[in-house]
Amino acid sequence: MEKSYKEKAVKKSFWKTRKGQQLLTMGMFLVIPLTLLVVFTYYPFAEMVxxxxxxxxxxxxxxxxxFVGFQNYIDVFKRDDCFGALRLSLYYMVGALIQLVLALYFATILSFKAKGGNLFKGLMFFPYLINGIAIGFIFKFFYTRGFVLDTVLHVLGASYENxxxxxxxxxxNNWSLxxxxxxRYFxxxxxxxIGAIMSVDDTLYEAAALDGANKPQIFKHIILPSIKTIVTLNVILSITGSLSSFEQxxxxxxxxxxxGTYFVxxxxxxxVSQKVGLASAMAVVLLLIIFVCTILQKLFFKYVFREAKD
Amino acid sequence: MAEKNMTVLNYIQKIVITFLKYASLLLMGTMCLLPLVSCLITAFKTETEYKSTNVMTLPGSFLNFDNFIKAFKLANMGRAFLNSVIVMVVVLVISVIIGTQLAYVLTRFSFFGNQIIRSMYLFASLLPSVAMQVTVYNIMSGLHLVNHLYGYIIMMCGTDVISIYIFIQFMENISTSLDESAVIDGASYFKIYWQILFPLLKPAIVTACILKGVSVYNEYYCANLYLQSKELHTMSTSLYTFVGPMGSQYNLICAGVIISFTPALIVFILCQKQIYSGIAAGAVKG
Structure with missing residues (x-):
């Protein structure tokens, strides 16, 4: 409001003033990112709706x-291959929880002295850097009848027929996936x-060690409270992640x-079938669900933080 | 007496804990490695070896690179690697420039719409990219960007929210007194951005490049959708060559898979520390 008024008042020298310079910089710096944002996010979003x-x-x-009105939305809920596919997310939610527990356990171990710790850390992290298609081939191979997994289990005593x-x-098969x-992600x-645990003040561990606390006690009373936020955040993220599971x-x-999960x-x-309307309706439905989840998580966080302050 | 009991108990407890610790590490380490090792073993096998031996039997020679050479040629991986590198470098440069500029404007200037722009990015981060491609595809073909490397690059720059968050967060922690003194010295806003703040953002840029670099190098869904002709394949989509008629020649496929992640492995070994801290820093945004 101030800008436009000033713009008219000092027309000639305006671009030399601080305000003018600021506007110029803003225009220069914002035009590309905002164009991209509109073209690749908001316009497609509007089109989708x-x-x-x-x-x-x-x-x-x-x-x-x-124009078919709400027919596509009705179809999303009626066709059992659409909305029903969301129940597969439950598998992925369970997986995500297991993943978090494993990650937490190994993060705790590897944050302290362990022989070969760096090697183990590297081994466990590296799968994250492999591209999706390669993962697909690796595991098609891994799970094929009589191949890697079967061979290993056979060596361990399982018979092929079972x-x-x-x-x-x-x-x-959903558990396999x-x-x-x-x-890949744990x-x-x-x-x-590990990053979060490392950021805990070292003197806390020293004090605990002096007091004779054992590892589980240290975990429960020092580590867990200080990384509570990031763990909670990841639990919540895994819910929306599971709803939109697609890659595996x-x-x-x-x-x-x-x-076939919802997104698949x-x-x-x-x-493939090019039913763009129906697919768009599916996308919008899931977006709404994710949106609700996000609002709930925001509320949840607010609640948790208020608890923590009290 | 009681005290002595305690120390014995403690000692036993310590041994048990140490044992469990290393046992679990070894078990998990093996499980992480098993799929990759089996791939490596298979990649060195000749056709006859592959057909006649068990998957976990070691190959006759670990110097048999025939599969690698064949896979490399068949999937045209030299070209694919070049494409991947071009895409990655250009996308990283563009997103660092526009990301830092955006963050500069949003954190340094207060204006009507600042909060709106921030919220727009926040909302954009909620939209899953796979879902968006249903209509982005339409737009890409409308703009004649399908089947051009630059089209894919533009799209990859446009759908980037995480690095913008990293820059905003980092920039907010740089004191504005620096800017103010530069303003008094008569520096232009561009100069402040480019000569004062940009160099200070280096750690944030490294973090953003690592996170974005990993996701761009490994991206396959949009690459498959928008770079369909064979010369435009990236490292990850070049593996699609092995789908179909060659779908069961795993000695060849495994070699291709290994070639495709070798660059990532090399970078990982060289920059472990930066990658770990980049991952950890990228998550703090919340």
Whole structure:
């Protein structure tokens, strides 16, 4: 408001003034990122909401698109391959919890002196740096009948007849995929927690050691309280992450045999069957769910922090 | 007496804990390594070896690089690596420049809309990228950006929120008194940004480059969607060559997989410390 008034008052020398310089810098620095943000996030988002009310393909010309109202949304909830796929997220949530516990455990061990600690840390972290497609091949190979996992279990005493088909058997295949997800991401979680544990004041550990506290006590009374925030944050993030789990089923099984998570199905509906309207509606529904989860987590955090202050 | 009992107990407890500690480390270490080692073993096997021996049997020779050479040629991985490097370098440079500039404006100038822009980025971070591609695809083809390296690069720069957060957070911790004294000395805003703040942001830039670099190098979903012609394959999508008719020649596939993550492995070994601290720093944003 001040700017525009000034703009008119001192027209000629305006761009030389501080205010003018500031505006100029702002314009120069903001135009590219904001354009990108609008073109690749907000415009597609608006389009998505619009498409979700139409029956259309990518190639359908604008005037041939059929407005169907809320039909796509009704379909999302009616078709059992759409909304029902969300129940697969439960597997991934369980996996995420296991992953956090493992990460926390190994982070605690590796934050203190351990022989070969750096090597173990590296081994556990490295899977995070492998690209998704490679992961897909590695685990297709790993789980194939008679290959890596079967051989190892055979050596350990299991007979081949009793072993399931890890990626086909519907009782187990989702767990197989969740395991790869844990394999891939737990190291990253662990490194994160190690960072948090390392930032705890060293004198606290020394004092505890002087008082004769043992490892579990140190963990419970010193480590856990000081990394509570980051752990809680990760627990909550894993919920939204599980809802949108996509990579492992996409690259390993391509959603076959009942492993299609919500996004795998959505991807197929969008890019293979080209039901863009339905896919958009699916995306919007999940976005709303994620949005609600995020608001709940914000409230939860507020509550937790108020508790902590009291 | 009681005291002595305590020390014996303590001693036993210590041994048990140490044993459990190393046992669990070894177990987990093995589990992390097993899929990769099996891949490595298989990659060195000849066709006949692969067909006749068990997957975990060691190959006749660890100097048999035939599979690697064949996989490298077949998937055109030299070109793919070049593409990946080009994409990564350009994306990193552009996102560092626009990210730091954006952070500079948002943390140093108070103006109407500052909070709105921040909220816009926050909301953008909630949108899962796979879901967005349903319509981004439409836009990309409308702008004729599909099947061009630069199109993919522009898109990758546009969908970046994490590094912006890192820059904002870091910039907020740099005292504004620096800017103020520079203003008194008559420095322009651009000069303040470029000559004073940008050099100070170095740790944040390293962090952002590591996080972004990993995700760009490994990105395959959009690369597959927007870089369809074979010469445009990146390191990760070049592996798609092995899908289909070669789908069961795992000696070849494993070699390809190993080639694809070797650059990451080398960088990891060289910059372990920076990568770890980058990961840890990137998570603090909340």
């Amino acid at each position: 619009k498409f979700s009310f139409y029956k259309m393909k990518y190639s359908t010309p604008v005037d041939k698109r059929v 072993l399931p088909y890890w990626l086909k058997d519907q009782n187990i 969740v395991a790869t997800s844990v394999w 190291g990253q979680n662990m490194v994160l927690f 089923p996409y690259v390993i099984t391509n959603g076959a045999n009942g492993t 199905i959505m991807n197929e509906i969008a890019h």
